[in-house]
Amino acid sequence: MTKIELDHVTKEYGSLVAVDDIAIEFTEGAYTMILGPSGCGKSTTLRMIAGLETPTRGDVLIDGEVVTDQPPRHRNLSMVFQSLALWNHKSVRENMGFGLQMEGVDKEERNARIEEIAAVLQIEDKLDQPPSELSGGQQQRVALGRSLVRKPEVILLDEPLSSLDEKLRLEMRTELARIQQELGTTFVHVTHNQEDAMTIADEILLLNEGEVQQFGPSLDLYHEPDNEFVADFIGSPSINLFDANIVENGAVRLDAGGISLDLPERHRDQYLSVPRSDVRVGVRPESMYLGDDGESGWPAFSATVDVVETFGDYNWYYLQSDLEESLVSQSANVNVMNSLSRGDEVTVRVNPESVHLFDPKSGEAYF
Template sequence: MAFLEIDNVCKSFGPVDVLKNISLDVEEGGFLVLVGPSGCGKSTLLNTIAGLEGLTTGEIRIDGDVIDDLPPAERNIAMVFQSYALYPNMNVGQNIAFGLEMRGMPKAERDAKVQEVAKTLQIEALLERRPGQLSGGQRQRVAMGRALVRNPKLFLFDEPLSNLDAKLRVDMRTEIKRMHQTFGTTIVYVTHDQIEAMTLGTKIAVLKGGIVQQYGTPAEIYNNPSNLFVADFMGSPAMNLIPVEIDGSWVRLTRDGDDPLVLDFDQLPASVGNMSGKQVIMGIRPEAITDSQGGAATRASSHRTVTAKCRIDVVEPAGADIFAITALGGKEVVTRLHQDWVGQAGQNHDLVFNLDKVVFFDAQSGERLR
């Protein structure tokens, strides 16, 4: 039995359906990330778990117990907000201990727990400071410490890093990951940042319009997107989505001023092969289109590959990689090349296509063809 069970949850505000039959489950110690664009319903779902919003229909269970009718204070849940929500008139130690004090815990026991959490989060030197004297990252650590010290059944994070600068977001992602590994806590985490979702979650639920588009591990979401929305939303750079023509086992990609690029798959799934003459979208990640040096490992792994000359329109060095843009099927296609690749924009270069990494979608419905 799952530790957190969200069973056919619906939430409406008047005539507007914000959550539509959402069913998810999280194992104990799991890290579920709810990700999607603004307005997709992810924060509303988090608020229903916390008890800040009631359900229209459905049921939520924690450790087998239905919590729908429990007030927030009785759900044994800790929530970390985007705004930190620290008391400005209290120092860090008092902020962390406040919830324990309200529950009547003796002072000596409170102080010991505060010291333990502060040591884990490396904020021992900050215990006497007030929130106004802290940086954004330090305030977020304090907010996490206040949640951790209560030892709740479930932690909820509502876009906790969105107020931080880029480098600090990366640092805090590491801290949250370390906290999860150290304490074995069960976490539900809301973000619109798909990089946070991929790096933090043991499971990811991608939402759009109040509907779960796909639920799975980060690898499943990334490598096997269930529809065009998930394919385009998850990944940076995003998956290349290219209109193609199907002819038996051949896939044709048009090129301006040149012959079409033909990829021979030997055998395509029946659902794809049956799409001859219909609109099909081919999805391929940038790292699955690389140069001959980067493609050597791909070929050595016995993957199906095709090498073709393509005109490189733009070259974008990015340190460990080089991103190059070519045009296929009337779309700009991003490729990921080896850092030592030498080439120039405006010239033709060999590119290696890893056919084992290609997925196909119905252009009309947007659904994956399997």
């Protein structure tokens, strides 16, 4: 297995800082997603690992060895491109065998290995066609096969799912996760899709404007976001965010202007330890319980259902309250789903254990 390390890597294009001082050690043999909005530097980061871009400052290390100035061919890695970058003047077999040929593997063994991988990817009957004659999903498999056949230590994937239609995307997503688990190869996958990242990644590196926002196991980013950006970017629908003041009036209360949330006594010290009284509050949609749902001791307020979006096994409820911001709640409770519809007045209970507080200036998380 191979360890990839970015040692304070910065990439500048003229005055534009694409990647700003990233210092990360990717976990060996893990499926890592580099996630972020477009223009956040995620592709540039991947291309620096591949050796297709040279950092302005800092070093890329593979297995402890500095490879910053090494060309891609000396890094024992492979890459699946967003455009797939298949060579249509070559057959599928030649596409897949190119890397082995470069390594000097003889034709017989080359064919054996191509056919082995082609069987795994279910493209063994397409080997002698040019890639242009294949469907989108099959081309995707060829591109992946070209990377897998060399059994590299690291496979880099640059938005490989973005060109596929929804159904195929979900299929390929699962397949990528399965292949990665089977082979134990380190996968570093760039995506702007937080759902792809959450569902299959072992760990996520979330970037914004070239800077690391958070790096860690996927669920950590969901449950313990380091800052407001992470909380907002991860999760669908997005986390509810609003301004509030911490008020001590016998009990501790979050006063958001229109609504007040009285917090249980056991949270008293935690809230009073926050260095300032004005805070940014974040509550995940599934932590907002509607009607009879939730526990009676939880802080509550009333709201009106504005829009209901149905997904079958759960609903999204968009709520208007005395807050300026529209709130959203996700409920899978059958009673709620059967009884609540547009225009209804409803009690909203907030699970106090899952309230996030952020510094309103820096966005850093208090808890």
